[in-house]
Amino acid sequence: MGGRCEGWSSLFSSLRRATPLIVLASFLILFVLYYVSPMGAAAIYAPPSLSEGMGLSSATTEAYRKRLRVRGTQRRLPQALIIGVRKCGTRALLEMLNLHPHVQKNGMEMHFFDDDERYANGLEWYRKKMPYSFDNQVTIEKTPSYFISREAPARIRAMNKTIKLLLIVREPATRVLSDYAQIMDTKLRKGKQVAPFHKKVLTADGEVNDGFKAIQISQYAVHVLRWLREFPREQIHIIDGDNLIVDPYTEIDKVQRFLQLPRHIHPDNFYFNETKGFYCMRNETFQKCLAGAKGRPHPRVDPVVMSHLRLLLWLAHLLAIGGLGRNLDPGVALLSAPLPCTP
Numbered sequence: 150m151g152g153r154c155e156g157w158s159s160l161f162s163s164l165r166r167a168t169p170l171i172v173l174a175s176f177l178i179l180f181v182l183y184y185v186s187p188m189g190a191a192a193i194y195a196p197p198s199l200s201e202g203m204g205l206s207s208a209t210t211e212a213y214r215k216r217l218r219v220r221g222t223q224r225r226l227p228q229a230l231i232i233g234v235r236k237c238g239t240r241a242l243l244e245m246l247n248l249h250p251h252v253q254k255n256g257m258e259m260h261f262f263d264d265d266e267r268y269a270n271g272l273e274w275y276r277k278k279m280p281y282s283f284d285n286q287v288t289i290e291k292t293p294s295y296f297i298s299r300e301a302p303a304r305i306r307a308m309n310k311t312i313k314l315l316l317i318v319r320e321p322a323t324r325v326l327s328d329y330a331q332i333m334d335t336k337l338r339k340g341k342q343v344a345p346f347h348k349k350v351l352t353a354d355g356e357v358n359d360g361f362k363a364i365q366i367s368q369y370a371v372h373v374l375r376w377l378r379e380f381p382r383e384q385i386h387i388i389d390g391d392n393l394i395v396d397p398y399t400e401i402d403k404v405q406r407f408l409q410l411p412r413h414i415h416p417d418n419f420y421f422n423e424t425k426g427f428y429c430m431r432n433e434t435f436q437k438c439l440a441g442a443k444g445r446p447h448p449r450v451d452p453v454v455m456s457h458l459r460l461l462l463w464l465a466h467l468l469a470i471g472g473l474g475r476n477l478d479p480g481v482a483l484l485s486a487p488l489p490c491t492p
């Protein structure tokens with residue numbers, strides 16, 4: 150009897166002696182679980198999969214995502230921006246980069262640097278709109294209209310003169326057609342008429358119609374010159390949007406390197422979706438194709454009109470670069486003048 154009692158009491162006393170050690174070990178385990186558990190990653194990746202499964206709107210998903218805070222994260226100003234060009238694959242680029250664990254996208258177009266009212270809210274307001282990120286992650290925002298904004302380049306430089314800029318372009322006439330397809334879609338939905346493509350892009354005497362905003366946007370050289378006044382060329386990475394459609398990995402891999410990220414995105418992250426006719430994305434936790442508004446069929450246009458437009462836009466680029474031409478002088482006067490807008 151006495152032997153059994155001695156056994157219990159020695160067990161209790163060793164337990165008592167080990168108590169501080171047990172408490173410390175439990176704290177350590179809890180600490181490690183809290184910071185390293187996959188819940189953190191799950192929280193970050195949960196919204197995209199939820200949005201697919203539950204059909205949440207992207208705005209709802211974005212709002213949900215922005216409220217989630219994982220320990221060790223904070224909201225940061227973007228260290229990279231997709232500045233444009235509209236209809237060149239800016240959304241695909243952002244979503245594809247977001248496959249990288251060191252990238253944290255801001256899903257909504259913020260229009261912070263091209264909208265005076267928003268800009269007046271100040272950088273702290275803008276920072277608070279950004280998603281939570283870890284300190285080894287790059288926060289990326291995309292607003293395609295920064296590209297054509299007069300004010301955006303200097304404002305962005307004032308925020309961070311070493312920021313990395315991503316500019317995705319497509320063959321300029323194809324971009325005009327894509328823009329026209331979107332304008333047409335919106336107008337037809339509202340029961341409005343749309344002028345045929347050739348009437349929108351060319352004047353009656355066969356010149357390029359500079360009054361059409363889609364044409365102004367496709368005159369890349371005029372806008373690029375404005376950016377180059379604020380940023381060195383090495384800080385702007387140009388992505389081939391036509392190639393992103395057919396070979397996304399090659400383009401994304403170049404961006405990974407430009408952003409000095411570990412090479413985490415692989416060819417397997419992309420798969421061709423026959424029904425959609427485009428590449429979709431996947432990683433360990435989700436797969437995603439862009440919504441129907443991306444990759445809508447283009448209206449059929451007379452190939453002669455397209456090649457004429459291509460030639461005229463190419464000439465416009467040369468004139469802008471060479472500083473020749475009546476409307477395309479890249480001098481201060483033109484580059485700082487507001488764009489005429491008659492879409």
Ligand SMILES: Nc1ncnc2c1ncn2[C@@H]1O[C@H](COP(=O)(O)OS(=O)(=O)O)[C@@H](OP(=O)(O)O)[C@H]1O
Binds near residue numbers: 238326
């Ligand atoms: N993987 C994938 N899936 C779907 N769409 C893709 C993809 N890669 C590039 N693209 C091209 O992206 C074009 C739309 O460009 P943006 O996202 O810049 O448009 S927008 O300015 O934000 O409205 C869109 O242009 P359109 O085809 O003219 O609609 C697509 O061709």
